[in-house]
Amino acid sequence: MPPRAPHEPAHLRGEVGFTKAAHTELNKATQRRNLQKATTSIRAKRARVVSEREDWQDLREAGSGIKRQVAALMPELLEQFEEVVTKNGGHVHWARDSREACEIVTKLIQETGEKNIVKIKSMATMEIALNDELAKAGISARETDLAELIVQLGHDRPSHILVPAIHRNRAEIRDIFINEMPDTDETLSSEPAELAEASRLFLRRQFMDAKVAVSGANFGVAETGTISIVESEGNGRMCLTLPETLISVMGIEKLLPKFSDLEVFLQLLPRSSTGERMNPYTSLWSGITEGDGPQNFHVVLLDNGRTAVLADEIGREALKCIRCSACLNVCPVYERAGGHAYGSTYPGPIGAILTPQLTGIDSAKDPSASLPFASSLCxxxxxxxxxxxxxxxxxLEMRHQKVTQHALKGEKSLMNLAALAMGKPAMWNKLMRVMFMGRILGGRDHTIRHMPSFLAGWTNVRDVVTPPKQTFRQWWESDEAHRLLAEARKQGVPQQPAAEPAGPLHPSDEEEES
Incomplete structure (x- = not known):
C-alpha cells in the first residue's frame, strides 16, 4: 500500500479511542447508508442458508470444540505443523511480534531480488502493517482482493473483515478507479460488471509479472502441514500458483488438529460470512511440488500477543474466531459507527474483544481501552x-478489568460507592426516595437535556426523562395503590403471592440452597 496519506485522520491510525472516533464517523451519512444496505443484505443471505441446515447448532458446537482443543494443545500442534511442512519442502519461521514478522518477510523478499509483489487479502499482514514496512524497504505490495484493491487505490483503510470497502458505493469506486488505475478513463461506468472488468484487466498484469506472493491463511492443519485459503474471486488462486516464491503469514490460532476438521469449518465459514453454501474457491497446499506452483514456500507463524491471550481463561475464547464477520453484520453499533471508528485491523464486536487483548491496555487513556465499551450488549x-x-x-470481563486496573480518576471510587449502596437495601431505598430532586434539571416538558459534570456525556447525544415524583415502592405503600388492589380483589383478579422480603438467608435456608 502506498505510504499513509498525510491528511489521514488520527482515528484511522488507531491513535484515538472509539468514543471520540465514533463521533466523527456518525456524521458520515453516505457511509451509514452504505453500511446499512450492505449489512442488511448479508444478514438476510446468511439467515436463509443457515436455516437450511438442521444440524447448524451441532456444527457450531463442533467448531467451538475443535478450537478449544487447539487452545489446549497449541505447543504440540505447532511443533507437529512445523515438522510436516519442513518434511514437505517448506520453511517455517517463528515471529514473536509484528517487528520480527515484518523483518522475516522483508528479508525473504529481498533475497529474491524482487521489488514488486502481489498479495491475497490477509488480516494478519494488516495487523502487523506489513505493506508499510515493505514500502520502507522499497518493496511495493499490490493487493489483489477487489475490495482490498479499492481500499489501497483510495489511500483508505479497511472497515470490514470480509468486505474491506463496504463503506464505499459504486460511484465512489468508479472515481477511485479513474483517478488511480492506469488506462482507465471517464468512459468507465459505475455498473458492477464494468468495474469488475476494469479491475480484472489491471490485476492480470500484476499476476503475470509477479515472482513473489504473500498470503494469509484461513486454516492450517497440523496433521498434514496443509494451509487453506477460501475466497470468492480467484485472485487467491492466481497468487498461490503463478509466483515462484510464496510466503504465508499465519496467526498461530489458525491451526486445526486434523485434516477432517476442515469438513466442519468449510460449512460454517461460507454460510456465516458471504451467505453462500460453499465458497467458490478453496485452495490447499502443503509444501513444494516439483514443476507445479511455487518452488520456494515459507510459513511465518505469528504470535504477536496471542500467547498472552491464551493465558486468560475467559479472553482466550476470542482466539476461536474464524474471521467470518457475522458479528459485524448484526451489530447495531458497527452499522452506525462504521469500522474505521474502531481504529483497529479487527473492527466490530470481535475487534472490541480481540484488539485490546493483542495490544494490551497500558492505561485508561490507551485507544484500545475504550473498545470493550463499543457495544450495546444486545x-x-x-x-x-x-x-x-x-x-x-x-x-463484560474486559470492562471489569479496565475499571479495576486502569480506572479513570474518581471512577473506581464512584463504582465502589454504587456497589455499596446496591448491596444495602435500606440505603438504596433511601437514595431512591430523594431521586425526585432530579426533576429540577427538567423544564416544563419534564425532559433533561443537559446534565452536569461527567454525566454530560450521556445527554450530549440523548435526552433524559425526569425522574417521577415517587418511586414504585413509595407508590405501592400509598392509599391509591391499596385502593386499586382492593378493587382488583373485588373483581376476582388473581393475586400473586407476596414476595419474601429481601435479606440474608437464615442458616437453615443456606443449607437448603446448597
Missing part, C-alpha cells in the same frame, strides 16, 4: 458466531 453477536464465542461475556 447479544446478537453471540447468537450468530459460528464457533460460539461468548462475546458479551468477554466484553
Amino acid at each position: 447479544g446478537r453477536c453471540d447468537e450468530v458466531c459460528p464457533v460460539k464465542i461468548p462475546i458479551t461475556d468477554i466484553l
Whole structure:
C-alpha cells in the first residue's frame, strides 16, 4: 500500500479511542447508508442458508470444540505443523511480534531480488502493517482482493473483515478507479460488471509479472502441514500458483488438529460470512511440488500477543474466531459507527474483544481501552458466531478489568460507592426516595437535556426523562395503590403471592440452597 496519506485522520491510525472516533464517523451519512444496505443484505443471505441446515447448532458446537482443543494443545500442534511442512519442502519461521514478522518477510523478499509483489487479502499482514514496512524497504505490495484493491487505490483503510470497502458505493469506486488505475478513463461506468472488468484487466498484469506472493491463511492443519485459503474471486488462486516464491503469514490460532476438521469449518465459514453454501474457491497446499506452483514456500507463524491471550481463561475464547464477520453484520453499533471508528485491523464486536487483548491496555487513556465499551450488549453477536464465542461475556470481563486496573480518576471510587449502596437495601431505598430532586434539571416538558459534570456525556447525544415524583415502592405503600388492589380483589383478579422480603438467608435456608 502506498505510504499513509498525510491528511489521514488520527482515528484511522488507531491513535484515538472509539468514543471520540465514533463521533466523527456518525456524521458520515453516505457511509451509514452504505453500511446499512450492505449489512442488511448479508444478514438476510446468511439467515436463509443457515436455516437450511438442521444440524447448524451441532456444527457450531463442533467448531467451538475443535478450537478449544487447539487452545489446549497449541505447543504440540505447532511443533507437529512445523515438522510436516519442513518434511514437505517448506520453511517455517517463528515471529514473536509484528517487528520480527515484518523483518522475516522483508528479508525473504529481498533475497529474491524482487521489488514488486502481489498479495491475497490477509488480516494478519494488516495487523502487523506489513505493506508499510515493505514500502520502507522499497518493496511495493499490490493487493489483489477487489475490495482490498479499492481500499489501497483510495489511500483508505479497511472497515470490514470480509468486505474491506463496504463503506464505499459504486460511484465512489468508479472515481477511485479513474483517478488511480492506469488506462482507465471517464468512459468507465459505475455498473458492477464494468468495474469488475476494469479491475480484472489491471490485476492480470500484476499476476503475470509477479515472482513473489504473500498470503494469509484461513486454516492450517497440523496433521498434514496443509494451509487453506477460501475466497470468492480467484485472485487467491492466481497468487498461490503463478509466483515462484510464496510466503504465508499465519496467526498461530489458525491451526486445526486434523485434516477432517476442515469438513466442519468449510460449512460454517461460507454460510456465516458471504451467505453462500460453499465458497467458490478453496485452495490447499502443503509444501513444494516439483514443476507445479511455487518452488520456494515459507510459513511465518505469528504470535504477536496471542500467547498472552491464551493465558486468560475467559479472553482466550476470542482466539476461536474464524474471521467470518457475522458479528459485524448484526451489530447495531458497527452499522452506525462504521469500522474505521474502531481504529483497529479487527473492527466490530470481535475487534472490541480481540484488539485490546493483542495490544494490551497500558492505561485508561490507551485507544484500545475504550473498545470493550463499543457495544450495546444486545447479544446478537453471540447468537450468530459460528464457533460460539461468548462475546458479551468477554466484553463484560474486559470492562471489569479496565475499571479495576486502569480506572479513570474518581471512577473506581464512584463504582465502589454504587456497589455499596446496591448491596444495602435500606440505603438504596433511601437514595431512591430523594431521586425526585432530579426533576429540577427538567423544564416544563419534564425532559433533561443537559446534565452536569461527567454525566454530560450521556445527554450530549440523548435526552433524559425526569425522574417521577415517587418511586414504585413509595407508590405501592400509598392509599391509591391499596385502593386499586382492593378493587382488583373485588373483581376476582388473581393475586400473586407476596414476595419474601429481601435479606440474608437464615442458616437453615443456606443449607437448603446448597
